[in-house]
Amino acid sequence: GQNIDQPTEMTATEGAIVQINCTYQTSGFNGLFWYQQHAGEAPTFLSYNVLDGLEEKGRFSSFLSRSKGYSYLLLKELQMKDSASYLCAVIDSNYQLIWGAGTKLIIKP
Amino acid sequence: DADVTQTPRNRITKTGKRIMLECSQTKGHDRMYWYRQDPGLGLRLIYYSFDVKDINKGEISDGYSVSRQAQAKFSLSLESAIPNQTALYFCATSDLSLSTGELFFGEGSRLTVL
Numbered sequence: 001g002q003n004i005d006q007p008t009e010m011t012a013t014e015g016a017i018v019q020i021n022c023t024y025q026t027s028g029f030n031g032l033f034w035y036q037q038h039a040g041e042a043p044t045f046l047s048y049n050v051l052d053g054l055e056e057k058g059r060f061s062s063f064l065s066r067s068k069g070y071s072y073l074l075l076k077e078l079q080m081k082d083s084a085s086y087l088c089a090v091i092d093s094n095y096q097l098i099w100g101a102g103t104k105l106i107i108k109p
Numbered sequence: 110d111a112d113v114t115q116t117p118r119n120r121i122t123k124t125g126k127r128i129m130l131e132c133s134q135t136k137g138h139d140r141m142y143w144y145r146q147d148p149g150l151g152l153r154l155i156y157y158s159f160d161v162k163d164i165n166k167g168e169i170s171d172g173y174s175v176s177r178q179a180q181a182k183f184s185l186s187l188e189s190a191i192p193n194q195t196a197l198y199f200c201a202t203s204d205l206s207l208s209t210g211e212l213f214f215g216e217g218s219r220l221t222v223l
Contacts, residue, residue: 033211042216
């Protein structure tokens with residue numbers, strides 16, 4: 001079956017750096033998304049990776065290794081507003097989107 | 110105003126009742142999706158539509174039906190609601206294929222079936 005694994009919950013300190021990992025086993029690969037979802041709200045797009053390497057966008061960066069079935073989202077200079085769930089999703093060979101359960105990130109002052 | 114609008118935002122109903130969740134979008138996207146989200150689980154696809162004449166089942170379509178009334182409107186129906194359909198439902202749109210564009214989500218419809 002297809003599977004995406006993310007830690008259920010992480011805690012970090014305001015101003016610090018946190019890395020949220022995502023590993024996947026899917027039938028094929030056509031890209032990987034990261035979304036942010038604040039409690040009770042809609043997911044919003046953060047990043048898209050289809051080639052290996054690091055994509056940087058302001059305080060957020062996303063890394064992909066297709067050979068390892070692995071991605072991470074790196075958040076720098078954490079702010080309280082970064083407290084949210086972070087969802088990893090993979091496009092499989094049938095162009096279906098497979099979602100992880102999400103990582104709840106708690107930021108402490 | 111939101112680009113993807115869902116109504117109702119919250120609904121409490123009883124087992125056996127028919128429920129319709131509506132979604133409308135002003136983004137001009139052809140592709141529309143209905144997902145449900147449950148605690149501890151990833152988003153699961155119920156139905157999707159690539160244009161007005163195209164309807165496709167997702168991984169959990171049993172107990173649900175959809176209607177694509179126009180490019181901008183995609184509604185989800187529960188013909189006879191049951192308690193395990195209690196969840197947060199999201200409508201989403203995308204332009205072209207997922208490999209060229211991300212999903213845009215509505216604000217969600219929280220459904221409780223008693």
